[in-house]
Amino acid sequence: MAGALTERDFVAKLERAGFGAVEVLEREPMSVDDCALYPLFDDELLGLMRRLIPPEMQAEVGVAIVVRARR
Amino acid sequence: MSTAVDLDVALLKSEIRKTYASVADEPDREFIFPTGRGWAEDLRYPPELRDVPDAAAESFAGVANPWELGRLAPGERVLDLGSGAGTDSLVAALMVGESGRVTGIDMTPEMLVKARTAAAELGASNVEFVRAEAERLPSPDESFDVVISNGVIDLIPDKDAVFAELFRVLVPGGRMQIADVTIQNPVSEEGRRNIDLWTG
Numbered sequence: 001m002a003g004a005l006t007e008r009d010f011v012a013k014l015e016r017a018g019f020g021a022v023e024v025l026e027r028e029p030m031s032v033d034d035c036a037l038y039p040l041f042d043d044e045l046l047g048l049m050r051r052l053i054p055p056e057m058q059a060e061v062g063v064a065i066v067v068r069a070r071r
Numbered sequence: 072m073s074t075a076v077d078l079d080v081a082l083l084k085s086e087i088r089k090t091y092a093s094v095a096d097e098p099d100r101e102f103i104f105p106t107g108r109g110w111a112e113d114l115r116y117p118p119e120l121r122d123v124p125d126a127a128a129e130s131f132a133g134v135a136n137p138w139e140l141g142r143l144a145p146g147e148r149v150l151d152l153g154s155g156a157g158t159d160s161l162v163a164a165l166m167v168g169e170s171g172r173v174t175g176i177d178m179t180p181e182m183l184v185k186a187r188t189a190a191a192e193l194g195a196s197n198v199e200f201v202r203a204e205a206e207r208l209p210s211p212d213e214s215f216d217v218v219i220s221n222g223v224i225d226l227i228p229d230k231d232a233v234f235a236e237l238f239r240v241l242v243p244g245g246r247m248q249i250a251d252v253t254i255q256n257p258v259s260e261e262g263r264r265n266i267d268l269w270t271g
Binding site: 066 | 134135136137139140222225230231234235237238241242243244245246247248249250251252253254255
């Protein structure tokens with residue numbers, strides 16, 4: 001997840017590459033517990049996230065988005 | 072490859088390949104991971120999912136449903152970036168039909184084997200799976216009408232290179248419809264240097 005961008009940066013990079021009509025059409029929040037469902041999040045990493053991310057922010061550490069753009 | 076921070080990209084890719092090779096080879100292993108046909112059904116995947124062989128669907132590892140943006144048209148040429156075990160590529164192959172073409176790109180050999188096996192089982196002759204990295208696509212300019220992808224781009228260090236490649240291979244007026252993960256707050260440079268945080 002360290003490689004993920006904020007939505008604003010994601011859209012900006014698409015536009016900088018030349019894409020237009022960029023639309024984010026769905027947003028599904030991901031909590032630390034949701035991240036635990038994915039194979040790249042091992043116990044060590046999850047422990048780190050739970051220790052380092054403030055509790056009030058753990059409910060939405062990421063957002064699964066669906067994006068459309070046109071060349 | 073240029074990235075914003077000092078990151079061992081080769082090590083990062085190796086770790087990602089290892090993890091997804093495990094997903095491919097051990098679909099029954101307890102990843103606690105929403106893989107598989109049931110997960111795709113929960114995401115409300117299109118009816119073509121029913122025809123996708125288990126060899127592909129059991130290792131489905133998407134993060135959302137890019138098909139909610141719309142179906143593909145018969146005859147369209149489609150690139151599936153990070154095709155994994157092939158579920159989205161095969162859904163696409165069924166949508167575009169015999170007159171269309173689907174190319175799935177992945178860097179994990181174990182996933183490519185599964186995807187090719189599933190395509191053969193389905194009898195899909197309009198789809199191919201190619202080992203390649205997203206930053207260097209082995210496709211000519213303007214060779215696809217649509218790019219699809221699900222849960223892949225967040226794992227790639229050089230997003231600018233990826234988006235430039237996608238722009239290059241799409242025809243003018245072509246579209247991308249993808250699902251991915253974003254974060255609420257930028258990760259610190261220290262975090263970006265941590266391979267474990269990247270691969271998660």
